[in-house]
Each structure stands twice: as structure tokens, then as C-alpha cells.
Amino acid sequence: MSTPLLALRNASVRRGNRHVLADVSLHLQAGSLIALVGPNGAGKSTLLAVLAGDIAPDHGDALLHGRALAEWPVRELALQRAVMAQDHAVHFAFSVREVVAMGRLPHPADPAEDTRIVDEALTEVDVSALAARDVQTLSGGEAARTSLARALVQRTPVLLLDEPTAALDLRHQERTLHSAREFARQGRCVVVVLHDLNLASAYADRIVMLCEGRIAADGTPREVLTRETIAQVYAQPVQVIEHPTRGVPLVVPCDE
Template sequence: MTVALELQDVAVSRGARNILQDVTLAFQAGTVTALVGPNGAGKSTLLAVACGDLPADGGQVLLHGRPLAGFAARALAQERAVMPQEHGIRFAFSVEEVVAMGRLPHRVDPLRDHALVESALEAAELQALRLRDVQQLSGGEAARTTFARVLAQQTPLLMLDEPTAALDLRHQERTLRSVRALADAGACVIVVLHDLNLAAGHADRIVLLEQGRVAADGTPAAVLTEPTLRRVYQQDVVVLQHPRRPVPLVVVTD
């Protein structure tokens, strides 16, 4: 598979605290990689470095084999789309206008742009909200709007920071099925998740972070083991086989 993005010996510090330490990872096209780990493990920091929003204090990030720092802003926006944790917009744009912003990095093509915005609104189930002021949305509706904007941007690399955190059960599944479909069509997707079972159910690969380092990296079955999860999360768990799907199921025991 083609390597879309590489992190080489990436380190980030805040004063005397090491947020990330010697992180080396490669992400391939056509895959979904879930970044998981306890609060403060470095997941969002890693994603911020990977997308170019935060400069690393050590190491480098390569996009298609080229240093990320060498990309102009417009060219970078044509290659990767980012969904941040915060979805607040301080201006009275409509949902449809925000989704259409995903097309701004690309050459204007009215018919194609319209079709992609419509497709993104449908995927996020936002048709009925398209004219709603985004400042009047619930947290989940705002998250779906941001996700639809990412879909409309149509880039080969997507980076999503906790896209399901504010969503109900239905929209969690719809969002991650959309992510899975994008990867199956050739995109490289990196997604931060707290729910280990969502990660197991939709990701090809899980990277488990612990105190700024990679604690485990592999398939869901290889990473989500009882000894590893008990050690990293300091929580007793049982890992079962999902009754209907060939993936592990993590259950807290006390």
C-alpha cells in the first residue's frame, strides 16, 4: 500500500513535560487508523502535529514523502482535511454555507461543488438543517456539520479528532461507516477515538498511546488485549469476541 503520511521521531514538549516522545508511525492509503489512549496520552497533540497545525519540537512529518512544512496552505488543504474537537463557529453562517467551505481550496466547479455539498449533507443527515444558523445547533448537529464540511473537501487524507464524541448511537455508526467507506475507496483516515469498541469495529489498525509514547500498534485484536488495556488504562476489563462481527469487544468489569 502507498504510504500517505509519516511521522519520524516526532517529539513535542511543554516546559519540562514531554507530550510526545520519539513517535515514528506511517499511515497508508486505503486504511483507517484509530488513535486511542487515556486522557493526556498525546492523541490530539499527535493529530495536530500530523496535520501541520502544531510544529514538532523534534523529528519531522512527511506528506507523500515531502516535508509537511514545505506545503503552502492551499496546497495542504487540497491534500488533507481536518476535523478538530471544537466545532464552534462565531458567525451566522448556515449549515449549507459551512459545508460548502470545504470546497474553497479547490478550483471553482459549480456543478461538481454543488454535487459534493449535497452528498456531504446527505451523508451527515443534515438536509433538514441546511438553512439553520450554525450558532443555533446542538453539539451533535455542529459536529455533523463539521464532518460534512470535511467530506465536501474531498481530500486523500482525513484527520478526525473525536468525531463521535457528541453524537448519538445512530450518528456515531453512520459517521464511522462513512469513514470506513472513504478508506475502502482509497483514502487514508486517522481518527482519534475514546470508545475502544468503535475503534475495534471500524479501524484496520489501532495505535494505543501512553504518556506520549506508542504503547501498542497493530490490528484491533492485537492491541486490545486484557493485559495491555489493564496496564495502560489502570482499569480491569474483559475482552470478548463480538457476537456478530469478527472484532474484539471490550467490557469493563468493575
């Protein structure tokens, strides 16, 4: 088997006496969209931060191209993975274009190429009309899309997105996940934290479901999104039916 692009080996993270992640092992390959799902506090954002190299595991290993993430110099790491965090706040009066262009800083300066890439990202996330706006005046959804564009312009083989659809309306949720899937089809490894199981079902090649810091299920949407697994992990009864047009599992909450 080829070396995975990203890998965790028995990775654990502690907060006081509590394991936020406990012995998590994952192999993530290029060309796939992986959704991390699970209840609040399950460890999704912590897992993404470990994959990003922003948090070092207290036990176990986190590897990029077979090399420990902790060993990567910051600039080199920024050329390998881009991260969209949950917090999109910018506390200075930069324009949307300036914030997005910051994602090009790890690369050698090339004004013409940088402008082209920034323009493409602004269009991709539908904020071209906001390019001159002060980011401090944006709505939550507009700020989220600006943050996503900043990650996209890094042009990295790994793209890590923490709840990119949380502040978005229906149209932009679908547009964002469609773009993420296309990036994966182009050969990137895309990992996205989602709360919406139906978005994960519609767009992910693979779903990793977490519960109390451990992997409760890992596989295709059809393998993971079962009535039994969801009821056990979320403590919520559901029906799982076939989506009428997408041919994927559709999760429908039901009464107790």
C-alpha cells in the same frame, strides 16, 4: 516498501518541561482506517495535529508524500488533507450549507460541481434537513456532523478526524464510523481519534494506542485490544470477549 502517504519519524512535541509526544514513529498508508486511542492526556489530539501540519514537531520529522509538512503551502496542503477538529463552534450567522461549502474553497470554483459535492456531504452526515439553519442554533451533535461534512467536501486523500463521535448519539456514531471506513476502502488514509475502544475495534483496520505521549501498542484490533495492554495503559481491569455478531474484540470493564 512504497513511500507512506503520511509518516512521522521520531517526532516529539514538548510543552514546557513535559513531552506531550515522545519519539513517535508512524507510517500511514492510503486505503486504511487508523484509530488513535488512549487515556485522557495521552497525546492523541497532539499527534493528529502533527499529522495535519498544524503543529510542527520540536524534534523529528512529519512528512506527507515524503515531503516535510512544514514545506507545504497552505492551499496545497488543504488539497491533500482535511481536518475535523474537536471545536465545532462557529461564531457568525452562517447557514449549515454555507459552512459546509467553505470546505470547497481550496478548489477552483465550479458552481455546479461544488453544489453536487456539498449536497452529497449533507446527505452523508444526515444534515440535509438542517441546510438552511443558522449554525449557532445547532445542538452539539448537529454541529459536529456539520463540521464533518465541511471536511468531507475537501475531497482530500487524507482525512483526519478528532473525536468525531464524541457528541453523537448511538445511531450517528455508527453512521459516522461506517462512512469513515468506506472512505478508507475507497483509497483514502483516514485517521480518527476515538475514546470508545469498541468503536475502534469494530471499524478500524489498525489501532495505535498512546500512553503518556508514547506508542504503547500498534496493530490490528485483536493485537492491540488485550486485557493486559488495556489494564496497563488505562489502569482499568477489563474482560475482552468476542463480539457476538461482528467477530471483533469486545471490551467489557469489570470490577477491581
